Amino acid sequence: MFGLYDSSVRLMRRVFDSRIDDAPVLDATRHFPDAARFVANWQAIRAEALDVAANLRNIPRFHDIMREQADISANDARDWRMYIMKAYGVAFQRNLKRCPTLASIVEQSPDVLSASFSFLAPGKHIPPHHGPFRGILRGYLVLSMPLDANGNPAATLTVDGHAYGLHEGEFMLWDDTFEHEVLNASDQVRIVLLLDVRRRRMPFDMRILSNAVISIVRLGIRLRGEKIAV
Template sequence: MLDPALFDWAPEISRHWSDIREEALAIYRDVEAIPPLRRISPDHRRIASDDRWRSFFLLGYGHEVPANIARARRTYELVKRIPKLNSAFFSILAPGAHIVRHRGVTKGFFTAHLGLVVPEDSENCTIQVNDQDLHWKAGEWTMFDDTCEHEVWNNTDQPRIILLCQVGRPLRWPASWVATAFMLYIKHSPFVREARHELRSWDDAFRVAEDNERV
């Protein structure tokens, strides 16, 4: 686990968590038009076997998603203050969701979760990092090394919504150079190009859902 107090930007953003939550809930109204992560990211198909893990991307591997940013302007204004921000998205776990045990591919960044909507039965909504069980709290950060093995369960009857950020880790040279080169490769890789294409197609579905709300 990482201590959020080590990062200047963490308390500033968490102070405005209710603003972020408000935007996330407005987006959640059209949850069926939010893409399941396994549909847009080939790398996640091995750890998410169904559509109960959905992700609304504002930034993915350094690529902005302008249409989504327009729907969550305050959130993006806040997360852009994070140095070395790699990805930022609303991560939604439906009731009964399970993300199997896995680990990230590089120590170049760490993962930060800001709790937005947490089930009342929070003890049954769990992320296990190595052998430590953690539970999200609204308005608070949960941070960890993405290369540690982790697994997630939502064994409740309510959704869990967080703001998930992948953040570049402070590293010394030459490790910093290696991490930068690796992330640059990922940013321009075929799998990221495919994900961006899928996101554009899902935006059409989200626009239709928004139009239906206005009818």
């Protein structure tokens, strides 16, 4: 089963790579203008994430939700937990109701297919990997960032060989089909909001293929939805 998943991912990547030639990190103003809404409300969203974090042990680890991701989620003894409120268009109302500010902004942003709080345990390393296909972009809003002794972000996101250390309230839009990894080199939990954003600037045939892929993934999520809702 995992072999079929990996083969499908590689095939999709080759098809999209042949038709799309964008940079690893993109200008959110151009590619996702709604990012401004999330940034403007980051402190309220942060408060909601911290409320969720009060019961952190009850939030599933990523590989509990997707066994196919065990190699990057269960690679060490440290947790990567995901509080999923929307996944490829499937809304998890019980989770969304706990986060009314975020739920309202997501509802106003039709290009947001997924929205999750990502809780990265102290010392956790998500090893280098690639996302499945280029029909979506990844939004990354920092909500709670540990700092090192020099006041710099202690958790870094490395995309295509470039390390990014973002402060709280900062947003980054990037293509997760490029190799990327994350390291929380601190003794505190790092919290970010992860968004999957529909890529609009694609050739027509790639938009059709992307919509088909999203529909298939959405069906799979509905079948395993009970693992996601907390």
